[in-house]
Amino acid sequence: MSEAFFTDKARVRAAFERAATSYDGAAVLQREVAARMAERLDYIKVAPKVILDAGSGTGEGAAELRRRYPDARVIELDLAQAMLLASRGKQQQAAGLVSRLFGRDKPWQVCADIERLPLADASVDMIWSNLAIQWVNIPDSAFAEFRRVLKPEGMVLFSTLGPDTLQELRHAFSGLDGLTHVNRFIDMHDLGDAMLSGGLSEPVMDMEKIVLTYAAARDVMRDLKAIGAHNATAGRGRGLMGKRAWQQVEAAYETWRREGRLPATYEVVYGHAWRGQDKKSNRLPDGRQVIDFVKKG
Template sequence: MAENFQVDKKGVRQAFDRAAKSYDAAAALQREINNRMMERLQYIKHDPKTILDLGSGTGYGTRALRTEYSKAHIVALDLALGMLMSARVQTPWWKRNLPLLQSRLDNYVCGDADRLPLKTSSVDMIWSNVTLQWCNDLNVTFAELHRVLAPEGLLMFSTFGPDTLKELRQAFSGLDGHTHVNRFTDMHDIGDVMMHAGFSAPVMDMEYITLTYLDLMSLLKEIKAMGAHNVTMGRRHGMMGKSEWAKLQSIYEQFRREGRLPATFEVVYGHAWVNQKNLKTSDGSQIIQMHIQRKKGAL
């Protein structure tokens, strides 16, 4: 059963390649989460020379990092070539064609988070906005992130937790024997994986963000436009029948409030360091994680 929830990486790449042109119009949630990550960054003292934007997409986070760290060299890495091409064309043509500026331009790299095409200890900061949920084994992923970070390097990320799309998951449950919603990792388990990978002083927190829609089709179309639809190994490959679709809509209608259908997203934030001394309490106990749960209203 567990293998049914494994992410098909080829499917992920194809989905985001297809969604490259529609992504920006649909990705309001991703931009909002990126903005909230940037707010958290203001409380962290760090001056990186090289930054990896892991899962850079169409470049919204890369541009925010460029504003924050004007002197840093940024590597924008994504699994989908289409996303990188979309991001690159947003760089002014005159910057792309002036030789004297080539050393200051960001690099665009097509690659997998689990097999980063980067040297060991080669970056000072990794920034990753809602990307890690596409990785099948976070032990492998965080070990790789730890490998490429230099001493005193910072990892800062966001991802989705288990309550994400809980309404959709519940509506699909019992409909058939296929997986319809991706599986997401609990915040506490992510913290444990980070410690096992060797990260120091990890800090974790979580919040709920609820989006609302007029109907179920609007929700599913937006998920597809973002490239974030179901790519699990156990997914259904054929079309859903009319009776099944009607049943799915009927179940989801039970969640309607004030004329709108909700879609819950559990957003997990985390940051940690490489080779930084672990924080301790006055009695010598090690501080491993900080959990702050905040509920937000609909965007």
């Protein structure tokens, strides 16, 4: 991926901070993908004691994980503090009384970047990450962090977006200027390589396309803004787009209209992998190699 398409983490954080109050009303795709991820857990026999929801948003995934694994401790981690506060508010409302949010029912939340997890080595049994890895520029680093905090035989299950995501919007902006207007996403096969590079084992990947439809191009942009999915690329424009330019984009998007609706395609990539058992080292702490000599009868 070229540097022009690298995401600006500060902009990503600010966008999600602002979107916390509008997120749930527009996060149709996120809820659907989370439901499909949860179905996959029906076929994976695990009994985790500690689960990390990496990129937890407003807590929908964490709620499902608590329901599915009632004896587990679920840690919500997100880049935006406002998202974590929104999740906490929903948990307090569901509890009925704030006093019930002490002890084991008190939510565990961490505001941090998934590329730099503030968690101890080998402290988590399972990592769940729904539509968050697409905001990472170098996924190898995120997967390496996942492996570091996973216990041996721990599992990571994630979803992210592939390169055909928002292809209609990208086409509508093409030729407008030399700037980037739509985030670019990493290919499924490259993600598989990144998992191996990050030290995870037995990666399994698959992909499907989900198409949402809208009445107008402005509705697509409005939903993206509501969930905090702004253009966060380094090569984006820094000013507002003019009326004539927007009319050009709308006209180009109209060529995709079918049966009275405009499509917005999302290429959803799913993956899971494991942290295997650590191999026994034959080196001393100072790096010297230990060689065993076996005396034969």
